[in-house]
Amino acid sequence: MFRKVLIANRGEIACRIIWACQELGIQTVAVFSEADRDALHVQLADQAVCIGPAPSSKSYLNIPAIISAAEITDADAIHPGYGFLAENAYFAEVCEACRIKFIGPPSSVIRLMGDKVRARETMKALGVPVLPGSDGVVRTVEEALAVIEQIGLPVILKAAAGGGGRGMRIVRSREELPTAFQTAQSEAEAAFKNGDLYIERYLERPRHIEIQVLADEHGQVVHLGERECSIQRRYQKLIEEAPSVALTPELRAEMGAVAARAAREIGYTSAGTMEFLFDGERYYFMEMNTRIQVEHPVTEMITNVDLVREQILIAAGEPLSFRQEEIIFFGHAIECRVNAEDPETFTPSPGTITAITVPGGPGVRVDTAIYPGYTVPPYYDSLIAKLIVRDRNRERALAKMRRALDGFIIEGIKTNIPMHQKIFQDPDFIAGRLSTHFMEEWMRRMKALEEEPIGLG
Protein backbone atom coordinates (compact mmCIF):
# COMPACT_ATOMS: atom_id res chain seq x y z
CA MET A 1 0.00 0.00 0.00
CA PHE A 2 1.05 3.57 -0.56
CA ARG A 3 2.69 5.50 2.22
CA LYS A 4 1.85 8.96 0.96
CA VAL A 5 -0.40 10.18 -1.86
CA LEU A 6 -0.16 13.61 -3.46
CA ILE A 7 -3.46 14.99 -4.71
CA ALA A 8 -2.95 17.01 -7.90
CA ASN A 9 -6.26 18.80 -7.69
CA ARG A 10 -8.36 21.21 -5.64
CA GLY A 11 -11.93 21.72 -4.48
CA GLU A 12 -14.36 19.00 -3.48
CA ILE A 13 -12.60 16.20 -5.36
CA ALA A 14 -9.29 16.90 -3.60
CA CYS A 15 -11.14 16.62 -0.27
CA ARG A 16 -12.92 13.47 -1.44
CA ILE A 17 -9.56 11.84 -2.26
CA ILE A 18 -8.03 12.97 1.04
CA TRP A 19 -10.97 11.39 2.90
CA ALA A 20 -10.42 8.10 1.09
CA CYS A 21 -6.69 8.20 1.94
CA GLN A 22 -7.43 8.97 5.59
CA GLU A 23 -9.71 5.93 5.81
CA LEU A 24 -6.95 3.79 4.33
CA GLY A 25 -4.32 5.23 6.71
CA ILE A 26 -2.38 6.89 3.91
CA GLN A 27 -0.59 10.22 4.38
CA THR A 28 -1.69 13.01 2.07
CA VAL A 29 0.00 15.93 0.35
CA ALA A 30 -2.11 18.78 -1.01
CA VAL A 31 -0.82 21.10 -3.69
CA PHE A 32 -2.27 24.56 -4.09
CA SER A 33 -2.01 27.78 -6.04
CA GLU A 34 -1.52 31.15 -4.38
CA ALA A 35 -5.26 31.75 -4.79
CA ASP A 36 -6.04 28.61 -2.76
CA ARG A 37 -4.09 29.24 0.44
CA ASP A 38 -7.33 29.09 2.45
CA ALA A 39 -8.83 26.18 0.52
CA LEU A 40 -10.16 23.26 2.55
CA HIS A 41 -7.99 20.62 0.86
CA VAL A 42 -4.89 22.49 2.02
CA GLN A 43 -6.11 22.28 5.59
CA LEU A 44 -7.26 18.66 5.44
CA ALA A 45 -4.03 17.23 4.03
CA ASP A 46 -1.09 16.24 6.22
CA GLN A 47 1.24 18.40 4.16
CA ALA A 48 0.69 21.12 1.61
CA VAL A 49 2.92 22.65 -1.04
CA CYS A 50 2.29 25.87 -2.94
CA ILE A 51 3.01 25.07 -6.58
CA GLY A 52 2.41 28.34 -8.37
CA PRO A 53 0.35 31.45 -8.93
CA ALA A 54 -3.43 31.51 -9.41
CA PRO A 55 -3.74 30.67 -13.14
CA SER A 56 -4.10 26.89 -13.43
CA SER A 57 -1.66 26.81 -16.37
CA LYS A 58 1.02 27.85 -13.87
CA SER A 59 -0.15 25.76 -10.91
CA TYR A 60 -2.58 22.83 -11.23
CA LEU A 61 -1.45 22.18 -14.82
CA ASN A 62 2.22 22.75 -14.04
CA ILE A 63 3.71 19.26 -14.39
CA PRO A 64 7.27 20.05 -13.21
CA ALA A 65 5.94 21.84 -10.12
CA ILE A 66 3.66 18.94 -9.19
CA ILE A 67 6.36 16.31 -9.74
CA SER A 68 8.80 18.41 -7.68
CA ALA A 69 6.21 18.68 -4.91
CA ALA A 70 5.87 14.89 -4.94
CA GLU A 71 9.64 14.51 -4.82
CA ILE A 72 10.29 16.93 -1.96
CA THR A 73 7.50 15.41 0.11
CA ASP A 74 8.41 11.81 -0.78
CA ALA A 75 4.95 10.98 -2.09
CA ASP A 76 4.83 7.55 -3.75
CA ALA A 77 1.62 8.09 -5.73
CA ILE A 78 -0.35 10.92 -7.33
CA HIS A 79 -4.13 11.04 -7.63
CA PRO A 80 -5.09 13.47 -10.40
CA GLY A 81 -8.83 13.75 -9.58
CA TYR A 82 -10.86 14.99 -12.56
CA GLY A 83 -10.10 17.87 -14.92
CA PHE A 84 -6.63 19.49 -14.84
CA LEU A 85 -4.09 16.70 -15.54
CA ALA A 86 -6.42 13.73 -15.03
CA GLU A 87 -6.49 12.74 -18.70
CA ASN A 88 -3.09 14.07 -19.69
CA ALA A 89 -1.17 11.08 -21.06
CA TYR A 90 2.12 12.97 -20.87
CA PHE A 91 1.64 13.64 -17.16
CA ALA A 92 0.90 9.96 -16.52
CA GLU A 93 4.04 9.13 -18.51
CA VAL A 94 6.19 11.55 -16.46
CA CYS A 95 4.84 9.95 -13.27
CA GLU A 96 5.72 6.50 -14.63
CA ALA A 97 9.25 7.72 -15.54
CA CYS A 98 9.72 9.25 -12.08
CA ARG A 99 8.54 6.03 -10.41
CA ILE A 100 5.60 7.81 -8.84
CA LYS A 101 2.44 5.74 -9.22
CA PHE A 102 -0.20 7.56 -11.25
CA ILE A 103 -3.58 6.57 -9.79
CA GLY A 104 -5.37 5.90 -13.06
CA PRO A 105 -4.94 3.80 -16.18
CA PRO A 106 -1.61 3.42 -18.04
CA SER A 107 -0.53 6.46 -20.08
CA SER A 108 -0.86 4.44 -23.30
CA VAL A 109 -4.56 3.84 -22.61
CA ILE A 110 -5.15 7.50 -21.72
CA ARG A 111 -3.52 8.46 -25.02
CA LEU A 112 -5.59 5.94 -27.00
CA MET A 113 -8.89 7.07 -25.51
CA GLY A 114 -7.89 10.75 -25.68
CA ASP A 115 -7.68 10.50 -29.46
CA LYS A 116 -11.40 10.34 -30.20
CA VAL A 117 -10.88 8.98 -33.72
CA ARG A 118 -8.65 6.13 -32.57
CA ALA A 119 -10.95 5.46 -29.62
CA ARG A 120 -13.91 5.18 -31.97
CA GLU A 121 -12.02 2.88 -34.35
CA THR A 122 -10.80 0.73 -31.45
CA MET A 123 -14.29 0.34 -30.00
CA LYS A 124 -15.75 -0.41 -33.42
CA ALA A 125 -13.16 -3.15 -33.93
CA LEU A 126 -14.07 -4.60 -30.51
CA GLY A 127 -17.72 -4.85 -31.51
CA VAL A 128 -18.94 -1.89 -29.44
CA PRO A 129 -21.74 -0.10 -31.34
CA VAL A 130 -20.67 3.29 -32.71
CA LEU A 131 -22.69 5.85 -34.64
CA PRO A 132 -22.38 5.73 -38.44
CA GLY A 133 -19.61 8.12 -39.41
CA SER A 134 -16.28 8.73 -41.07
CA ASP A 135 -13.50 6.18 -41.07
CA GLY A 136 -10.95 8.27 -39.22
CA VAL A 137 -10.08 11.91 -39.75
CA VAL A 138 -11.81 13.94 -42.45
CA ARG A 139 -9.36 16.43 -43.97
CA THR A 140 -11.38 18.43 -46.49
CA VAL A 141 -14.91 19.67 -47.11
CA GLU A 142 -15.04 17.32 -50.13
CA GLU A 143 -14.20 14.30 -47.97
CA ALA A 144 -16.85 15.43 -45.49
CA LEU A 145 -19.42 15.68 -48.26
CA ALA A 146 -18.62 12.14 -49.36
CA VAL A 147 -19.26 10.90 -45.81
CA ILE A 148 -22.58 12.75 -45.70
CA GLU A 149 -23.58 11.03 -48.99
CA GLN A 150 -23.06 7.72 -47.23
CA ILE A 151 -24.57 8.27 -43.79
CA GLY A 152 -27.09 11.06 -44.43
CA LEU A 153 -27.94 14.23 -42.52
CA PRO A 154 -27.88 15.59 -39.90
CA VAL A 155 -24.27 15.00 -38.84
CA ILE A 156 -22.00 16.36 -36.16
CA LEU A 157 -18.41 17.44 -36.77
CA LYS A 158 -16.19 16.63 -33.79
CA ALA A 159 -12.61 17.40 -32.84
CA ALA A 160 -10.37 14.32 -32.73
CA ALA A 161 -8.63 15.73 -29.67
CA GLY A 162 -11.92 17.02 -28.34
CA GLY A 163 -14.14 17.17 -25.33
CA GLY A 164 -16.34 19.68 -23.56
CA GLY A 165 -18.22 20.68 -26.69
CA ARG A 166 -15.34 22.61 -28.26
CA GLY A 167 -14.66 22.04 -31.92
CA MET A 168 -18.16 20.62 -32.48
CA ARG A 169 -20.67 21.70 -35.12
CA ILE A 170 -24.03 20.25 -36.09
CA VAL A 171 -24.66 20.20 -39.85
CA ARG A 172 -28.24 19.88 -41.10
CA SER A 173 -27.75 20.79 -44.77
CA ARG A 174 -24.97 20.45 -47.34
CA GLU A 175 -24.83 24.25 -47.71
CA GLU A 176 -23.93 24.66 -44.03
CA LEU A 177 -21.00 22.30 -44.30
CA PRO A 178 -18.13 24.51 -45.60
CA THR A 179 -18.58 27.20 -42.91
CA ALA A 180 -19.24 24.67 -40.14
CA PHE A 181 -16.18 22.68 -41.18
CA GLN A 182 -13.89 25.70 -41.02
CA THR A 183 -15.26 26.98 -37.68
CA ALA A 184 -15.00 23.55 -36.07
CA GLN A 185 -11.48 23.15 -37.42
CA SER A 186 -10.23 26.51 -36.14
CA GLU A 187 -12.00 26.02 -32.81
CA ALA A 188 -10.36 22.61 -32.41
CA GLU A 189 -7.01 24.06 -33.44
CA ALA A 190 -7.34 26.85 -30.86
CA ALA A 191 -8.57 24.60 -28.05
CA PHE A 192 -6.43 21.49 -28.55
CA LYS A 193 -3.67 22.63 -30.95
CA ASN A 194 -5.03 19.95 -33.27
CA GLY A 195 -7.55 20.78 -35.98
CA ASP A 196 -8.37 17.16 -36.91
CA LEU A 197 -12.10 16.51 -37.31
CA TYR A 198 -14.26 13.44 -37.71
CA ILE A 199 -17.93 13.02 -38.55
CA GLU A 200 -20.76 11.11 -36.88
CA ARG A 201 -24.49 10.85 -37.49
CA TYR A 202 -26.22 13.38 -35.25
CA LEU A 203 -28.99 12.07 -33.00
CA GLU A 204 -31.73 14.63 -32.40
CA ARG A 205 -32.94 13.77 -28.92
CA PRO A 206 -30.63 11.18 -27.39
CA ARG A 207 -30.10 10.40 -23.76
CA HIS A 208 -26.60 10.52 -22.34
CA ILE A 209 -26.03 7.21 -20.59
CA GLU A 210 -22.66 6.15 -19.27
CA ILE A 211 -21.34 2.92 -17.79
CA GLN A 212 -18.97 2.92 -14.82
CA VAL A 213 -16.25 0.29 -14.92
CA LEU A 214 -13.56 -0.77 -12.46
CA ALA A 215 -10.57 -2.77 -13.66
CA ASP A 216 -7.68 -4.09 -11.59
CA GLU A 217 -4.14 -4.83 -12.76
CA HIS A 218 -4.85 -8.57 -12.85
CA GLY A 219 -7.36 -8.57 -15.69
CA GLN A 220 -10.52 -8.44 -13.59
CA VAL A 221 -13.10 -5.94 -14.81
CA VAL A 222 -16.56 -5.21 -13.42
CA HIS A 223 -19.21 -2.68 -14.33
CA LEU A 224 -21.28 -0.77 -11.79
CA GLY A 225 -24.28 0.00 -13.93
CA GLU A 226 -25.16 3.23 -15.64
CA ARG A 227 -25.66 6.88 -14.88
CA GLU A 228 -28.00 9.01 -16.89
CA CYS A 229 -26.56 12.49 -17.41
CA SER A 230 -28.95 13.97 -19.95
CA ILE A 231 -29.49 17.17 -17.97
CA GLN A 232 -26.67 19.30 -19.32
CA ARG A 233 -26.12 22.80 -20.55
CA ARG A 234 -23.47 23.42 -23.19
CA TYR A 235 -22.14 19.90 -22.61
CA GLN A 236 -21.75 20.62 -18.88
CA LYS A 237 -23.70 18.13 -16.80
CA LEU A 238 -25.99 19.58 -14.13
CA ILE A 239 -28.01 16.64 -12.79
CA GLU A 240 -27.09 12.96 -12.90
CA GLU A 241 -29.01 9.93 -11.75
CA ALA A 242 -28.73 6.19 -11.47
CA PRO A 243 -30.32 4.02 -12.65
CA SER A 244 -31.73 5.47 -15.87
CA VAL A 245 -35.48 5.08 -16.30
CA ALA A 246 -34.81 4.34 -19.98
CA LEU A 247 -32.93 1.07 -19.54
CA THR A 248 -34.39 -2.37 -19.02
CA PRO A 249 -32.48 -4.78 -16.77
CA GLU A 250 -31.51 -6.74 -19.92
CA LEU A 251 -30.13 -3.68 -21.71
CA ARG A 252 -28.29 -2.62 -18.55
CA ALA A 253 -26.64 -6.03 -18.31
CA GLU A 254 -25.77 -5.96 -22.00
CA MET A 255 -24.28 -2.47 -22.00
CA GLY A 256 -22.39 -3.24 -18.81
CA ALA A 257 -20.96 -6.43 -20.26
CA VAL A 258 -19.98 -4.67 -23.50
CA ALA A 259 -18.24 -1.87 -21.58
CA ALA A 260 -16.44 -4.25 -19.23
CA ARG A 261 -15.23 -6.46 -22.08
CA ALA A 262 -13.99 -3.46 -24.08
CA ALA A 263 -12.18 -2.12 -21.01
CA ARG A 264 -10.46 -5.48 -20.55
CA GLU A 265 -9.49 -5.63 -24.23
CA ILE A 266 -7.77 -2.24 -24.22
CA GLY A 267 -5.85 -3.03 -21.03
CA TYR A 268 -7.78 -0.60 -18.90
CA THR A 269 -7.08 -0.30 -15.18
CA SER A 270 -8.64 1.88 -12.44
CA ALA A 271 -12.07 3.54 -12.59
CA GLY A 272 -13.31 4.58 -16.01
CA THR A 273 -16.49 5.57 -17.76
CA MET A 274 -17.80 4.70 -21.19
CA GLU A 275 -20.20 7.31 -22.45
CA PHE A 276 -23.01 6.28 -24.78
CA LEU A 277 -25.79 8.04 -26.62
CA PHE A 278 -29.10 6.20 -26.38
CA ASP A 279 -31.90 6.84 -28.86
CA GLY A 280 -34.55 4.84 -27.01
CA GLU A 281 -33.64 1.57 -28.69
CA ARG A 282 -29.98 1.46 -29.48
CA TYR A 283 -26.87 2.72 -27.75
CA TYR A 284 -23.75 4.09 -29.41
CA PHE A 285 -20.27 4.57 -27.95
CA MET A 286 -19.37 8.24 -27.70
CA GLU A 287 -16.13 8.36 -25.72
CA MET A 288 -14.34 6.91 -22.74
CA ASN A 289 -13.33 9.05 -19.76
CA THR A 290 -10.17 7.66 -18.23
CA ARG A 291 -10.64 9.23 -14.79
CA ILE A 292 -12.92 9.40 -11.79
CA GLN A 293 -15.92 11.51 -12.75
CA VAL A 294 -17.68 14.35 -10.99
CA GLU A 295 -20.88 12.30 -10.82
CA HIS A 296 -19.28 9.15 -9.38
CA PRO A 297 -21.23 9.48 -6.08
CA VAL A 298 -24.56 8.44 -7.65
CA THR A 299 -22.99 5.08 -8.50
CA GLU A 300 -21.47 4.84 -5.03
CA MET A 301 -24.88 5.51 -3.48
CA ILE A 302 -26.65 2.67 -5.31
CA THR A 303 -23.81 0.11 -5.15
CA ASN A 304 -22.13 0.88 -1.80
CA VAL A 305 -18.76 0.71 -3.60
CA ASP A 306 -16.31 3.50 -2.72
CA LEU A 307 -14.86 4.22 -6.17
CA VAL A 308 -12.01 6.46 -5.02
CA ARG A 309 -10.91 3.89 -2.44
CA GLU A 310 -11.04 1.21 -5.14
CA GLN A 311 -8.90 3.39 -7.45
CA ILE A 312 -6.24 3.65 -4.76
CA LEU A 313 -6.33 -0.09 -3.97
CA ILE A 314 -6.13 -0.97 -7.67
CA ALA A 315 -3.17 1.38 -8.20
CA ALA A 316 -1.44 -0.29 -5.24
CA GLY A 317 -1.73 -3.58 -7.13
CA GLU A 318 -4.54 -5.15 -5.15
CA PRO A 319 -7.02 -7.39 -6.92
CA LEU A 320 -10.68 -6.34 -6.91
CA SER A 321 -12.29 -7.65 -3.73
CA PHE A 322 -15.67 -8.35 -5.36
CA ARG A 323 -17.03 -9.95 -8.50
CA GLN A 324 -19.67 -8.78 -10.93
CA GLU A 325 -22.40 -10.90 -9.34
CA GLU A 326 -21.66 -9.37 -5.94
CA ILE A 327 -22.56 -5.88 -7.16
CA ILE A 328 -26.15 -5.19 -6.16
CA PHE A 329 -28.03 -2.06 -7.11
CA PHE A 330 -30.11 -0.50 -4.39
CA GLY A 331 -32.75 2.16 -5.04
CA HIS A 332 -32.31 5.39 -6.95
CA ALA A 333 -29.70 8.14 -6.56
CA ILE A 334 -29.64 11.67 -7.95
CA GLU A 335 -26.92 14.31 -7.87
CA CYS A 336 -27.27 18.07 -8.30
CA ARG A 337 -24.16 20.07 -9.14
CA VAL A 338 -24.23 23.24 -7.10
CA ASN A 339 -22.34 25.94 -8.97
CA ALA A 340 -21.35 29.43 -7.85
CA GLU A 341 -23.28 31.13 -10.61
CA ASP A 342 -26.31 33.24 -11.26
CA PRO A 343 -29.31 30.85 -11.56
CA GLU A 344 -30.81 32.95 -14.37
CA THR A 345 -27.87 34.10 -16.46
CA PHE A 346 -25.31 31.37 -15.57
CA THR A 347 -22.62 34.00 -15.08
CA PRO A 348 -20.05 32.98 -12.45
CA SER A 349 -20.53 34.37 -8.96
CA PRO A 350 -17.26 34.20 -7.04
CA GLY A 351 -17.03 35.83 -3.62
CA THR A 352 -17.09 35.21 0.10
CA ILE A 353 -19.54 32.74 1.56
CA THR A 354 -21.01 34.29 4.68
CA ALA A 355 -23.16 31.40 5.91
CA ILE A 356 -24.00 27.81 5.04
CA THR A 357 -26.59 25.33 6.18
CA VAL A 358 -26.06 21.83 4.81
CA PRO A 359 -28.94 19.37 4.52
CA GLY A 360 -28.63 15.98 6.21
CA GLY A 361 -30.71 13.03 7.27
CA PRO A 362 -30.88 9.53 5.82
CA GLY A 363 -29.81 9.16 2.21
CA VAL A 364 -28.40 12.67 1.84
CA ARG A 365 -24.75 13.27 0.97
CA VAL A 366 -22.93 16.55 0.36
CA ASP A 367 -19.45 16.58 -1.16
CA THR A 368 -18.01 20.06 -0.87
CA ALA A 369 -14.93 22.07 -0.01
CA ILE A 370 -16.65 25.29 1.04
CA TYR A 371 -17.03 26.57 4.58
CA PRO A 372 -18.39 29.77 6.15
CA GLY A 373 -15.96 32.61 5.46
CA TYR A 374 -14.43 30.85 2.45
CA THR A 375 -13.90 32.98 -0.63
CA VAL A 376 -14.68 31.24 -3.91
CA PRO A 377 -11.83 32.34 -6.21
CA PRO A 378 -12.66 33.47 -9.74
CA TYR A 379 -9.94 31.38 -11.40
CA TYR A 380 -11.40 27.89 -11.46
CA ASP A 381 -14.49 25.80 -12.09
CA SER A 382 -17.70 27.15 -10.54
CA LEU A 383 -18.64 23.78 -8.95
CA ILE A 384 -18.76 24.34 -5.18
CA ALA A 385 -20.78 21.38 -3.94
CA LYS A 386 -22.47 18.17 -5.00
CA LEU A 387 -25.75 17.31 -3.36
CA ILE A 388 -26.55 13.62 -3.68
CA VAL A 389 -29.60 11.72 -2.43
CA ARG A 390 -30.66 8.10 -2.47
CA ASP A 391 -33.96 6.48 -1.73
CA ARG A 392 -35.93 3.35 -2.58
CA ASN A 393 -37.22 4.59 -5.91
CA ARG A 394 -37.05 7.61 -8.18
CA GLU A 395 -40.20 9.22 -6.83
CA ARG A 396 -38.91 9.14 -3.28
CA ALA A 397 -35.48 10.29 -4.41
CA LEU A 398 -37.08 13.28 -6.14
CA ALA A 399 -38.98 14.16 -2.95
CA LYS A 400 -35.81 13.81 -0.93
CA MET A 401 -33.86 16.04 -3.32
CA ARG A 402 -36.58 18.72 -3.17
CA ARG A 403 -36.41 18.93 0.59
CA ALA A 404 -32.59 18.73 0.55
CA LEU A 405 -32.39 21.61 -1.95
CA ASP A 406 -34.80 23.64 0.23
CA GLY A 407 -32.52 23.03 3.19
CA PHE A 408 -29.26 23.87 1.42
CA ILE A 409 -28.60 27.51 2.26
CA ILE A 410 -25.52 29.27 0.92
CA GLU A 411 -25.28 33.00 1.60
CA GLY A 412 -22.93 35.64 0.26
CA ILE A 413 -22.72 34.36 -3.31
CA LYS A 414 -25.26 33.31 -5.90
CA THR A 415 -25.72 29.61 -6.62
CA ASN A 416 -27.79 27.61 -9.09
CA ILE A 417 -29.84 25.99 -6.28
CA PRO A 418 -32.98 27.96 -7.32
CA MET A 419 -32.58 26.54 -10.85
CA HIS A 420 -32.40 22.99 -9.49
CA GLN A 421 -35.49 23.64 -7.36
CA LYS A 422 -37.42 24.64 -10.48
CA ILE A 423 -36.21 21.65 -12.51
CA PHE A 424 -37.38 19.30 -9.75
CA GLN A 425 -40.90 20.73 -10.18
CA ASP A 426 -40.89 20.24 -13.96
CA PRO A 427 -43.44 17.66 -15.19
CA ASP A 428 -41.12 16.29 -17.92
CA PHE A 429 -38.26 15.91 -15.50
CA ILE A 430 -40.50 14.26 -12.92
CA ALA A 431 -41.80 11.86 -15.59
CA GLY A 432 -38.25 11.03 -16.67
CA ARG A 433 -38.78 12.35 -20.20
CA LEU A 434 -35.17 13.34 -20.68
CA SER A 435 -32.79 14.08 -23.53
CA THR A 436 -29.57 16.01 -23.88
CA HIS A 437 -31.71 18.92 -25.12
CA PHE A 438 -33.76 19.01 -21.94
CA MET A 439 -32.11 22.19 -20.63
CA GLU A 440 -32.52 24.18 -23.85
CA GLU A 441 -36.18 23.24 -24.04
CA TRP A 442 -36.72 23.84 -20.34
CA MET A 443 -35.16 27.29 -20.48
CA ARG A 444 -37.33 28.15 -23.47
CA ARG A 445 -40.41 27.04 -21.49
CA MET A 446 -39.34 29.08 -18.45
CA LYS A 447 -38.83 32.16 -20.59
CA ALA A 448 -42.24 31.74 -22.20
CA LEU A 449 -43.82 31.45 -18.74
CA GLU A 450 -42.16 34.66 -17.63
CA GLU A 451 -43.37 36.54 -20.65
CA GLU A 452 -46.94 35.38 -20.17
CA PRO A 453 -49.06 38.31 -18.93
CA ILE A 454 -49.90 37.96 -15.24
CA GLY A 455 -53.52 37.42 -14.30
CA LEU A 456 -54.63 36.08 -17.64
CA GLY A 457 -55.43 32.54 -18.71
Place this chain on the structure above:
Amino acid sequence: MNIKELKEIIRLVAEKEFAEFELEQPDFKLRIRRNAPPIIHTVESSAARAASSSAVAEPIQAPSAPATPVVETAPQVEDEKVYHIIRSPIVGTFYRAPNPTASPFVEVGDHVEPGTVLCIIEAMKLMNEITSDVAGEVVKIYVENGQPVEYGQPLFAIKPNTRA
Protein backbone atom coordinates in the same frame (compact mmCIF):
# COMPACT_ATOMS: atom_id res chain seq x y z
CA MET B 1 17.91 -1.24 14.32
CA ASN B 2 17.26 -0.71 18.02
CA ILE B 3 16.64 2.47 19.98
CA LYS B 4 20.22 2.68 21.18
CA GLU B 5 21.57 2.56 17.65
CA LEU B 6 19.00 5.11 16.54
CA LYS B 7 20.02 7.50 19.31
CA GLU B 8 23.65 7.03 18.37
CA ILE B 9 22.93 7.96 14.75
CA ILE B 10 20.95 11.03 15.76
CA ARG B 11 23.75 12.14 18.07
CA LEU B 12 26.30 11.67 15.30
CA VAL B 13 24.22 13.57 12.76
CA ALA B 14 23.70 16.42 15.20
CA GLU B 15 27.40 16.52 16.07
CA LYS B 16 28.59 16.54 12.47
CA GLU B 17 25.96 19.16 11.56
CA PHE B 18 24.67 17.22 8.58
CA ALA B 19 21.80 18.94 6.84
CA GLU B 20 20.27 15.62 5.94
CA PHE B 21 21.03 11.98 6.62
CA GLU B 22 19.39 9.04 4.97
CA LEU B 23 19.86 5.36 5.70
CA GLU B 24 18.13 2.65 3.79
CA GLN B 25 18.17 -1.04 4.61
CA PRO B 26 16.00 -3.80 3.14
CA ASP B 27 13.35 -3.48 5.85
CA PHE B 28 14.14 -0.10 7.28
CA LYS B 29 14.37 3.47 6.07
CA LEU B 30 15.50 6.39 8.16
CA ARG B 31 15.79 10.04 7.32
CA ILE B 32 17.06 12.75 9.58
CA ARG B 33 16.86 16.38 8.67
CA ARG B 34 18.20 19.27 10.62
CA ASN B 35 15.70 21.70 9.25
CA ALA B 36 11.91 21.71 9.19
CA PRO B 37 10.24 18.85 7.34
CA PRO B 38 8.62 19.87 4.08
CA ILE B 39 5.39 21.11 5.52
CA ILE B 40 6.11 24.17 3.54
CA HIS B 41 3.93 26.50 5.48
CA THR B 42 6.07 29.42 6.32
CA VAL B 43 5.09 29.56 9.95
CA GLU B 44 8.32 30.96 11.23
CA SER B 45 7.75 31.78 14.85
CA SER B 46 10.92 31.95 16.90
CA ALA B 47 9.79 28.90 18.88
CA ALA B 48 9.25 26.89 15.72
CA ARG B 49 12.62 27.95 14.42
CA ALA B 50 14.31 26.92 17.66
CA ALA B 51 12.55 23.57 17.58
CA SER B 52 13.39 22.86 13.98
CA SER B 53 17.04 23.80 14.25
CA SER B 54 17.74 20.79 16.43
CA ALA B 55 18.17 17.48 14.70
CA VAL B 56 14.78 15.86 14.21
CA ALA B 57 14.48 12.20 13.46
CA GLU B 58 11.66 11.67 11.04
CA PRO B 59 10.99 7.97 10.59
CA ILE B 60 9.26 7.61 7.25
CA GLN B 61 6.17 5.98 8.76
CA ALA B 62 5.54 8.65 11.36
CA PRO B 63 2.51 10.79 10.72
CA SER B 64 3.36 14.45 10.44
CA ALA B 65 1.29 17.14 12.06
CA PRO B 66 -1.84 18.14 10.15
CA ALA B 67 -1.23 20.93 7.73
CA THR B 68 -2.20 24.27 9.18
CA PRO B 69 -3.40 27.22 7.17
CA VAL B 70 -0.57 29.25 5.83
CA VAL B 71 0.12 32.24 8.01
CA GLU B 72 2.36 35.02 6.95
CA THR B 73 3.88 35.85 10.28
CA ALA B 74 4.69 39.27 11.57
CA PRO B 75 8.50 39.25 11.27
CA GLN B 76 8.31 38.39 7.60
CA VAL B 77 5.77 41.10 6.92
CA GLU B 78 8.12 43.51 8.68
CA ASP B 79 10.98 42.34 6.45
CA GLU B 80 8.88 42.93 3.37
CA LYS B 81 8.38 46.55 4.35
CA VAL B 82 12.08 47.18 4.77
CA TYR B 83 13.81 44.80 2.36
CA HIS B 84 13.51 43.41 -1.10
CA ILE B 85 12.45 39.77 -0.79
CA ILE B 86 13.69 37.17 -3.27
CA ARG B 87 11.08 34.39 -3.52
CA SER B 88 11.36 30.93 -4.97
CA PRO B 89 9.93 30.90 -8.50
CA ILE B 90 9.52 27.12 -8.46
CA VAL B 91 8.95 24.14 -6.19
CA GLY B 92 12.15 22.27 -5.45
CA THR B 93 15.14 21.83 -3.19
CA PHE B 94 17.19 24.84 -2.11
CA TYR B 95 20.99 24.75 -2.37
CA ARG B 96 23.26 27.57 -1.33
CA ALA B 97 26.30 26.30 -3.21
CA PRO B 98 26.95 24.92 -6.71
CA ASN B 99 28.08 21.59 -5.23
CA PRO B 100 28.33 20.03 -1.79
CA THR B 101 32.01 20.93 -1.34
CA ALA B 102 31.90 24.47 -2.73
CA SER B 103 31.37 27.54 -0.63
CA PRO B 104 27.93 29.24 -0.74
CA PHE B 105 27.09 31.60 -3.58
CA VAL B 106 26.35 34.37 -1.07
CA GLU B 107 26.54 34.99 2.67
CA VAL B 108 24.75 37.51 4.83
CA GLY B 109 26.57 40.82 4.39
CA ASP B 110 27.60 40.17 0.79
CA HIS B 111 26.89 42.74 -1.84
CA VAL B 112 24.95 41.55 -4.88
CA GLU B 113 24.14 43.04 -8.26
CA PRO B 114 21.22 42.25 -10.57
CA GLY B 115 22.14 38.89 -12.10
CA THR B 116 24.25 37.69 -9.19
CA VAL B 117 23.51 34.02 -8.54
CA LEU B 118 22.08 33.61 -5.05
CA CYS B 119 21.24 29.93 -4.91
CA ILE B 120 20.13 26.89 -6.85
CA ILE B 121 16.68 25.31 -6.75
CA GLU B 122 16.72 21.72 -7.89
CA ALA B 123 13.50 20.63 -9.54
CA MET B 124 13.10 17.37 -11.45
CA LYS B 125 16.87 16.79 -11.50
CA LEU B 126 17.50 20.19 -13.06
CA MET B 127 19.55 22.84 -11.32
CA ASN B 128 17.91 26.26 -11.66
CA GLU B 129 20.08 29.23 -10.76
CA ILE B 130 18.18 31.93 -8.91
CA THR B 131 19.59 35.40 -9.43
CA SER B 132 19.10 38.72 -7.72
CA ASP B 133 17.02 41.30 -9.52
CA VAL B 134 18.33 44.22 -7.44
CA ALA B 135 21.64 45.62 -6.27
CA GLY B 136 22.10 45.58 -2.52
CA GLU B 137 23.24 43.74 0.55
CA VAL B 138 22.08 40.29 1.59
CA VAL B 139 20.63 40.76 5.07
CA LYS B 140 18.76 37.51 5.64
CA ILE B 141 18.72 33.97 4.31
CA TYR B 142 15.40 32.36 5.26
CA VAL B 143 16.05 28.81 4.09
CA GLU B 144 18.68 26.30 5.07
CA ASN B 145 20.77 24.38 2.60
CA GLY B 146 19.02 21.26 1.29
CA GLN B 147 15.59 22.33 2.46
CA PRO B 148 12.59 21.87 0.17
CA VAL B 149 10.88 25.08 -0.87
CA GLU B 150 7.51 25.83 -2.36
CA TYR B 151 6.43 28.35 -4.93
CA GLY B 152 6.63 31.90 -3.63
CA GLN B 153 8.54 31.01 -0.45
CA PRO B 154 10.90 33.82 0.72
CA LEU B 155 14.55 32.86 0.19
CA PHE B 156 16.59 36.02 0.74
CA ALA B 157 16.06 39.53 2.09
CA ILE B 158 18.11 42.14 0.28
CA LYS B 159 18.63 45.69 1.47
CA PRO B 160 18.65 47.64 -1.78
CA ASN B 161 21.36 50.23 -2.40
CA THR B 162 20.13 53.71 -1.72
CA ARG B 163 20.64 56.03 -4.62
CA ALA B 164 23.35 58.56 -4.06
